[in-house]
Amino acid sequence: MGRSMREIITLHFHRFYCYLFFLLMLGAVGCQKKTTANEKSSLDSLQRHHYTAMGDSISIAAQQALMKQLMTAIESGGPEYAVNFCNERAMPITDSLSNRYNCEIKRIALRNRNPNNALTTEEKIIYDVYAQLITTGASAQPQLVINQKELLFYKPIVLGMPACLQCHGKPDQLDPKAYVAIQSKYPDDKAVNFSLGELRGMWKITFHNMP
Numbered sequence: 001m002g003r004s005m006r007e008i009i010t011l012h013f014h015r016f017y018c019y020l021f022f023l024l025m026l027g028a029v030g031c032q033k034k035t036t037a038n039e040k041s042s043l044d045s046l047q048r049h050h051y052t053a054m055g056d057s058i059s060i061a062a063q064q065a066l067m068k069q070l071m072t073a074i075e076s077g078g079p080e081y082a083v084n085f086c087n088e089r090a091m092p093i094t095d096s097l098s099n100r101y102n103c104e105i106k107r108i109a110l111r112n113r114n115p116n117n118a119l120t121t122e123e124k125i126i127y128d129v130y131a132q133l134i135t136t137g138a139s140a141q142p143q144l145v146i147n148q149k150e151l152l153f154y155k156p157i158v159l160g161m162p163a164c165l166q167c168h169g170k171p172d173q174l175d176p177k178a179y180v181a182i183q184s185k186y187p188d189d190k191a192v193n194f195s196l197g198e199l200r201g202m203w204k205i206t207f208h209n210m211p
């Protein structure tokens, strides 16, 4: 009994895909050797796209929740009361996102308020580039960095609302009572004298699961 044309074509395709798969495996093994020799130092474009999209949606969700929490606190108790609410780590959504994606979510800054939000030397380089781009009106895209066993995502935070100035603005814009509360809680505060549209900080998302 001879094979039908369709069967022959399917068989050939099957062989072709097996061969392709074999080639891909060889490629993957080759890459594996290279990465273990000198640590993983690059992502392919698919991984890059995946982690950028993930970092972007995590930071958007965290930002929205933070804004909601901050604005509700200002409305209900004024800026002085809201001083405890510009903190992404005090939000249940941050925990749930961290658990779901096995990542750590932070905001960091050159002129930081919380001492835990300072920049490393490498992060200062990214920050300076963002500051430069934002000053010139260019678009500042998220960045991925591979750091030994971690994958880091950075995205600029621009001071985008006049409400931020009550706690981050120039002396005449600061809410006096809120600022007293800030100074007593953060004696080394550097997060004032900002203007609208200026780079305020960066989202930093550390993915613990390396691709």
Ligand code: HEC
Residues within 6 Å of the ligand: 070, 079, 080, 081, 082, 083, 084, 086, 087, 088, 107, 108, 109, 111, 112, 113, 114, 115, 117, 157, 158, 159, 160, 161, 163, 164, 165, 166, 167, 168, 178, 182, 191, 200, 201, 202
């Ligand atoms: C009611 C006062 C208040 C307002 C309004 C406020 N913040 Fe904050 N901000 C704080 C405090 C307090 C911290 C320190 C939080 C912590 O301990 O992590 C902070 C921290 C930050 C940080 C983390 C880096 C750092 O300096 O430690 C960023 C980024 C930030 N604020 C941006 C903003 C933006 C953008 C707005 C406007 C949407 C805003 N804040 C409005 C009080 C405020």
